[in-house]
Amino acid sequence: xxxxxxxxxxxxxxxxxxxxxxxxxxxxxxxxxxxxxxxxxxxxxxxxxxxxxxxxxxxxxxxxxxxxxxxxxxxxxxxxxxxxxxxxxxxxxxxxxxxxxxxxxxxxxxxxxxxxxxxxxxxxxxxxxxxxxxxxxxxxxxxxxxxxxxxxxxxxxxxxxxxxxxxxxxxxxxxxxxxxxxxxxxxxxxxxxxxxxxxxxxxxxxxxxxxxxxxxxxxxxxxxxxxxxxxxxxxxxxxxxxxxxxxxxxxxxxxxxxxxxxxxxxxxxxxxxxxxxxxxxxxxxxxxxxxxxxxxxxxxxxxxxxxxxxxxxxxxxxxxxxxxxxxx
Ligand SMILES: [Zn+2]
Numbered sequence: 001x002x003x004x005x006x007x008x009x010x011x012x013x014x015x016x017x018x019x020x021x022x023x024x025x026x027x028x029x030x031x032x033x034x035x036x037x038x039x040x041x042x043x044x045x046x047x048x049x050x051x052x053x054x055x056x057x058x059x060x061x062x063x064x065x066x067x068x069x070x071x072x073x074x075x076x077x078x079x080x081x082x083x084x085x086x087x088x089x090x091x092x093x094x095x096x097x098x099x100x101x102x103x104x105x106x107x108x109x110x111x112x113x114x115x116x117x118x119x120x121x122x123x124x125x126x127x128x129x130x131x132x133x134x135x136x137x138x139x140x141x142x143x144x145x146x147x148x149x150x151x152x153x154x155x156x157x158x159x160x161x162x163x164x165x166x167x168x169x170x171x172x173x174x175x176x177x178x179x180x181x182x183x184x185x186x187x188x189x190x191x192x193x194x195x196x197x198x199x200x201x202x203x204x205x206x207x208x209x210x211x212x213x214x215x216x217x218x219x220x221x222x223x224x225x226x227x228x229x230x231x232x233x234x235x236x237x238x239x240x241x242x243x244x245x246x247x248x249x250x251x252x253x254x255x256x257x258x259x260x261x262x263x264x265x266x267x268x269x270x271x272x273x274x275x276x277x278x279x280x281x282x283x284x285x286x287x288x289x290x291x292x293x294x295x296x297x298x299x300x301x302x303x304x305x306x307x308x309x310x311x312x313x314x315x316x317x318x319x320x321x322x323x324x325x326x327x328x
Contacts, residue, residue, distance in 0.1 A: 030049060035067070046243075064096075075104075086111045086112065094241070096151065114166045118320030120161075181198065182194060189226075191217075207223065219316045220313065230251070266306075275295050
């Protein structure tokens with residue numbers, strides 16, 4: 001439930017991502033617009049803006065208006081059009097801003113997997129019903145209700161969420177006159193996750209979420225394979241979907257923590273051991289004052305996504321809505 005269920009875990013987080021400028025940058029020029037997790041609000045994913053010969057490429061568009069205003073301000077300051085949007089995956093904290101950016105730059109092309117079709121068929125309808133019940137019950141405060149209505153509006157007009165250029169396989173793509181190595185990870189954090197390698201830089205989307213992997217719509221074993229593929233490429237720096245820039249050793253450390261969480265959840269070890277394992281193994285990615293919230297999220301994911309009957313665990317390892325796979 002992007003509106004509530006997804007939020008029920010995500011809202012446990014607070015604080016904001018920070019950005020550390022790398023020292024020796026063996027990567028092309030980019031600008032990071034950090035996402036945020038404000039208390040009681042849905043998150044925004046990180047946005048990365050890449051320069052291309054014909055204009056700007058925007059990797060993920062955030063959810064809230066503030067994020068889109070920052071993106072548009074950068075385009076205005078550069079006097080460059082936004083020529084392309086790449087969406088790492090369909091979650092609204094990465095795609096919600098598409099409509100606003102496309103209104104300002106109607107010619108911008110949208111690159112994404114076709115997994116949005118599964119979300120529209122098999123995820124958002126239920127999410128919508130939950131959200132409407134939640135609103136009707138008066139459980140949301142004024143600001144939350146307004147945010148939920150924006151989300152519902154985005155889903156009610158999904159053309160901005162759909163790719164103009166569906167990515168059906170990994171390969172090099174010319175986007176705005178710039179060649180990028182675009183990877184499709186099948187059945188990972190979602191049915192189709194896009195990540196980009198550009199020289200020494202990997203832009204990972206939610207295949208890497210610093211504080212805790214968001215497993216709400218995940219195929220855990222597919223996600224593990226996607227991390228192996230990232231690890232097999234030659235990069236120096238990685239921008240996660242949420243959180244600060246990572247070096248390669250930091251990413252490898254994060255992947256170890258991810259794999260240990262999956263292994264622990266699949267074992268008979270006590271639940272608390274798995275929670276403590278994550279908060280200990282991933283400690284460098286978890287601000288001290290976030291540890292309790294992160295521990296609560298890990299427990300939620302163990303109970304709802306990891307330590308569950310196999311059919312439920314693998315729910316997102318198959319196309320949603322009884323469809324063919326998104327890339328067929
Ligand atoms: Zn996200």
